[in-house]
Amino acid sequence: MKQQPRRAEVIGGGVGGLTAAAALARQGWSVTLHERDPEIRAFGSGIYLWSNGLAVLDRLGVHDQVIDGAHYGQAIETRNNHNTTLASIPVNGAGGVKVLTVLRENLINGLVDAGRAYGVEFETGSAAVAVTPEGSVTFESGRTVSADLVVVADGINSRLRDGLGLLSRRRSIGQRCARVLIDRAPGLVPDADEANYVEYMSGKRFLLYTPSSATQVYIAFVCPTDDTSAQGPVLPRNQWISSFPHLRPLIEATEGKLRWDEFEQTELRSWSSGKVAVLGDAAHAQPPYLGQGGGCAMTNAFGLAHAVSHTNDSLAVGLAQWEATERPLIEHTQRFSCRVARLNNVPNLPRTALMTVLSKSSALGRSRLRAATSVPTGFSA
Numbered sequence: 384m385k386q387q388p389r390r391a392e393v394i395g396g397g398v399g400g401l402t403a404a405a406a407l408a409r410q411g412w413s414v415t416l417h418e419r420d421p422e423i424r425a426f427g428s429g430i431y432l433w434s435n436g437l438a439v440l441d442r443l444g445v446h447d448q449v450i451d452g453a454h455y456g457q458a459i460e461t462r463n464n465h466n467t468t469l470a471s472i473p474v475n476g477a478g479g480v481k482v483l484t485v486l487r488e489n490l491i492n493g494l495v496d497a498g499r500a501y502g503v504e505f506e507t508g509s510a511a512v513a514v515t516p517e518g519s520v521t522f523e524s525g526r527t528v529s530a531d532l533v534v535v536a537d538g539i540n541s542r543l544r545d546g547l548g549l550l551s552r553r554r555s556i557g558q559r560c561a562r563v564l565i566d567r568a569p570g571l572v573p574d575a576d577e578a579n580y581v582e583y584m585s586g587k588r589f590l591l592y593t594p595s596s597a598t599q600v601y602i603a604f605v606c607p608t609d610d611t612s613a614q615g616p617v618l619p620r621n622q623w624i625s626s627f628p629h630l631r632p633l634i635e636a637t638e639g640k641l642r643w644d645e646f647e648q649t650e651l652r653s654w655s656s657g658k659v660a661v662l663g664d665a666a667h668a669q670p671p672y673l674g675q676g677g678g679c680a681m682t683n684a685f686g687l688a689h690a691v692s693h694t695n696d697s698l699a700v701g702l703a704q705w706e707a708t709e710r711p712l713i714e715h716t717q718r719f720s721c722r723v724a725r726l727n728n729v730p731n732l733p734r735t736a737l738m739t740v741l742s743k744s745s746a747l748g749r750s751r752l753r754a755a756t757s758v759p760t761g762f763s764a
């Protein structure tokens with residue numbers, strides 16, 4: 384008699400949940416993904432995709448679709464308050480690390496299409512309110528379903544994770560960020576910088592310039608949480624121009640309503656409880672200085688699907704193997720990104736000296752890129 388496929392319910396239609404749903408369905412699971420919003424959509428402008436995330440997209444069959452129209456910079460540069468380059472990582476050259484930027488909607492749409500191609504069912508407007516280690520999920524509507532595996536990927540404010548009592552640490556980094564997309568136009572930055580990825584630092588403020596398609600550039604404004612004069616629903620342009628006078632045209636071109644997101648770090652006692660696995664920002668959020676929160680969510684979701692599908696042992700053994708395999712690299716990446724975040728608090732002069740020295744360390748450079756250049760577990764299976 385033909386065996387019924389195992390059932391998975393995935394909670395959350397972000398990068399982590401969508402990847403988990405597609406990867407599990409690819410391994411033969413019968414999967415339903417639940418998103419509480421009325422539609423699955425991207426928030427947050429552009430996104431950096433490194434080799435690890437690109438490898439997952441490749442295995443899910445949507446690599447080319449997602450990178451259609453992507454931008455390839457030649458270097459990631461960090462500049463000080465005088466616009467002097469302190470560090471420069473060459474990218475996308477022969478033998479160098481690969482990173483490209485896309486609009487977030489490209490990534491989300493590609494992952495939805497991957498799920499559809501593998502037979503994932505999508506339920507939007509479907510908010511989960513509780514899960515149990517026995518594998519049951521209750522929704523706001525009052526309906527309860529049960530599954531062989533429940534994947535919780537409901538983001539940083541995960542109520543489901545908290546309901547399971549898995550959180551061991553959640554801390555604010557003390558920084559906030561607003562992201563906008565604006566049209567690429569001549570004169571926003573000097574021509575020599577136009578196509579590159581540039582991080583500008585001045586005092587405790589940080590501005591990220593990221594071309595993300597042929598026509599759009601994504602800008603992130605980062606400041607301390609208590610730097611209220613730099614924040615607002617509309618960018619206080621004069622505040623930012625006073626910190627970055629050389630970026631006046633870019634700052635003046637910034638329009639629209641802003642949302643300020645807190646940078647946080649989360650850690651769990653365990654990534655699973657019974658039949659429930661937790662991943663993405665719900666489990667391992669990190670400040671975005673390495674551009675790896677989404678990359679880690681994708682590789683972790685892909686690794687989960689591999690671990691629970693390629694073991695002859697119980698689900699519990701598969702989940703334990705998954706965590707033992709994936710957690711060390713993800714925690715390394717979290718720690719590294721938290722250390723980079725602290726550089727924003729160093730005054731301009733010592734930071735210039737410090738970063739000039741640090742940028743010469745090839746060991747540090749390799750450590751920084753360890754997750755970005757890693758091969759996802761199960762990549763060749």
Ligand SMILES: Cc1cc2nc3c(=O)[nH]c(=O)nc-3n(C[C@H](O)[C@H](O)[C@H](O)COP(=O)(O)OP(=O)(O)OC[C@H]3O[C@@H](n4cnc5c(N)ncnc54)[C@H](O)[C@@H]3O)c2cc1C
Pocket residue numbers: 394395396397398399400401417418419420427429430431432509510511512536537538539542560562603644662663664665671673674675676677678679680
């Ligand atoms: C400023 C900034 C820049 C970043 N840049 C990068 C980058 O360049 N590269 C990179 O890889 N990462 C980057 N990241 C990190 C990346 O965006 C996150 O790590 C990633 O989006 C987390 O995905 P997720 O699926 O875990 O959570 P989310 O994207 O938060 O998705 C969670 C989903 O679950 C849904 N949901 C919540 N509760 C429920 C519920 N009860 N029932 C059903 N659905 C629910 C939500 O509506 C949402 O759709 C950045 C982050 C920030 C803040």
